[in-house]
Amino acid sequence: MPRKPVADIEASRLPADRLRKNFSDIAPTLDQHQALIAAQRCFYCFDAPCTTACPTGIDIASFIRSIATDDRRSAAQTILDANIFGGSCARVCPTEVLCEGACVRNGGERIGAEGEPVQIGALQRYATDWVYAEQAALFERGADSDKRVAVLGAGPAGLACAHALALRGHRVDVYDPKSKPGGLNEYGIAAYKVPDFAQAEVEWLLGIGGIELIHRPGLTKTINLEAMAADYDAVFVAVGLAGVAALNIPGEHLPGVRNAVDFIADLRQSEDLSDLAVGRRVVVIGGGNTAIDAAIQSKRMGAEAVTLVYRRGAESMSATGHEQEFAKSEGVTLLPWAQPRRFLGEDALTQVEFERTALNADGQLIGTGEGFRLHADWALKAIGQRLDAVPLAALDFHRGKIKVDADFATSMPGIWAGGDCAWCEAQPHKQDLTVQAVEDGKRAAIAIDRALRAEQE
């Protein structure tokens, strides 16, 4: 038995069956009848706005029409041709600001009284689910090109790139510091969004052949890019943002002050949630998906009070309105306009001190001087992640990320980069989303393939 900590942090706050229920699939797949009805609501738009809004450009009207005509296989093929992580994206995409947000069905009173978009995400999941269940082979590896590519990072960007390269006949070694592939899909997404799914998806994706996974602990700290570039015909860097931003305020070292990503990863990797501890009163600091996921999961683990504190207004949070509403409905208290000043406690965290914030006349965020304290056994920091730049220093950077051109090429010949770790000059507003990472990987693969073939001629 571990020693009971000073602060109120313990496992099994809820009975095991309750925990199981709380972390089972939040949105089970549609059955065939539900899918047909949902599919029939699609107008099959010309030059459809939903497709324009999808970072991977899935031909949504087409795959939904395939579903409506009871052809799940073609629907899955259409999705996966454009987005090899169509299954994950169906679960984790913020569809309300992407495809579903653009759906013409939102036209409100114009089309009957509903104004509800077509359930694109749910239909995408319906179409793709059977692919992983059956491990259906929808792609065939191209004739061997005799070229070898190293991919650094087995997350959505890296694996999407690897798959697209394998499709074109190249052999790919994928390096990752973690023991399981999948990147954020495996370690960073709330457990109830993708239970038992990420590995099945990766396993299916690797079924194309020609891709080798190489576990290399400490990869991001020890990459020798020059050596890699010499060993391989091309290198694709997709290491994501493994570093966690620090607050640099007093008390940050106290037990009980944790990175939200670590808590999320622990939840995902836990064999038995009854063994996993959670604070009784949890304060989450941040306003993105990670913050929301950490807050909701704390609550679902049985935390008594969960407060999410964000330094700006709710409208500035990168978590969508839909996610904020969901968090509230789960019993999370959202507290905007406050920033942490220090963590308090002797041997462990007991309180967090905040300062109220506001915008000044120039629209800049300022502290108002007014303070308050929240009792907390745990503080989960989710103020963003960053790239550990040191081993990649040979590359040009922009805003803390690797700078790439429209083809995802870095400043060093033979080295491409994409996903969350890259800043693309052609898309300065590219977001850190799974679906965007997949698109980066896909497009980088096309560029790499073009370069490798040009070499050959």
Add this chain to the structure above:
Amino acid sequence: MADLSCDFVGIRAPNPFWLASAPPTDKAYNVNRAFEAGWGGVVWKTLGEDPPVVNVSSRYGAVSLRGQRIAGLNNIELITDRPLAVNLEEIRQVKRDWPDRAMIVSLMVPCTEDAWKNILAQVEDTGADAVELNFGCPHGMSERGMGSAVGQVPEYVEMVAAWVKQHSQLPCIVKLTPNITDIRTSARAAFRGGADAVSLINTINSITSVDLDQMAPTPTVDGKGTHGGYCGPAVKPIALHMVADIARDAETRGKPISAIGGIGSWRDAAEFMALGAGSVQVCTAAMHYGFRIVKEMDSGLRAWMDAKGYATLNDFVGKAVPNVTDWQFLNLNYDIKARIDQDKCIQCGLCHIACEDTAHQAITATKNGQRHFEVVDAECVGCNLCMHVCPVEGCISMQRVDDGSFGDWTTHPNNPMRKVAEDS
């Protein structure tokens, strides 16, 4: 409040909504429930000679379209499978219990005078108001020389109608099959034989779908299927046309018609009546939703008649017939253009792609680089396709733009057979 009572060839009923001869009118239990719900009359499920027929298991196939579960219904049932005496006794009792409702008995017996004479005497004895001759059933019975096998031969139709009139005092309605080339031929034959009215349409020969696993038509009976009779909302346009054809034929104009085919609402009923029907018959809609639908049909028809100032059914029955004409008499100078209400447009692009690919390239997809759908008047021929594909009600309308003059094909210069003006 409008008066819905009807007198159709002497058959009186509180309203023109009758249940067509089919499973809903199969026995006393159903018919009592129908009358309780408010139906004005029934045509009892077709009687035949004993021994009764035998039905198969799995009898219906349905076509569902975009959420409408039964857009079309197909059946492979036969006539009543109960002994004649049982049916006759129930008919007698129900008519006694519901004297104000129309009780019409549908009949189908072999094509001999004796067979008809024999059954007519028994039906007349029940107190029923009329008989309807089922010359329409397209499956099972036709192979035995009955149903549409008779209905497809005008000489037989005339002959049987004449026997019926000769051997019975009851009003005689002949139910027509649509499985012929020209409905007017059968209608004329029926009236020549002395029928008081025709009713139409019976079901249309059809195969609903093919089960691609069993490689057999549906409904599938132990691995095999057969053609059935198609009915329901999908057949209404076909039925409307056939009713109109009889209503405006020189020989049958103004003759009584009881309309059947895809009727499920007061509006459907009103449309058929505007084309000349004196009563309407319903089957699929009742099978889909139950007898209660007559409530909304009844109140809806009254409300519409009140709004229009029609006090009785006769005020509007046949009113649309004069406006059904031949194509050659349509005004070629009439010109309309599509108009898109930009405030309603949700930018689905369906109008554009429909006009672009299959009509007249008259709707833009962009304007100044922006997604924008707008009609180019110079190209628009006023075909209405865009209006029908647009998912937003009232978003695309058609606006008249011509000068109000008239000119039809009969005098058009492109017509090689045009009539030259008399006194030029």
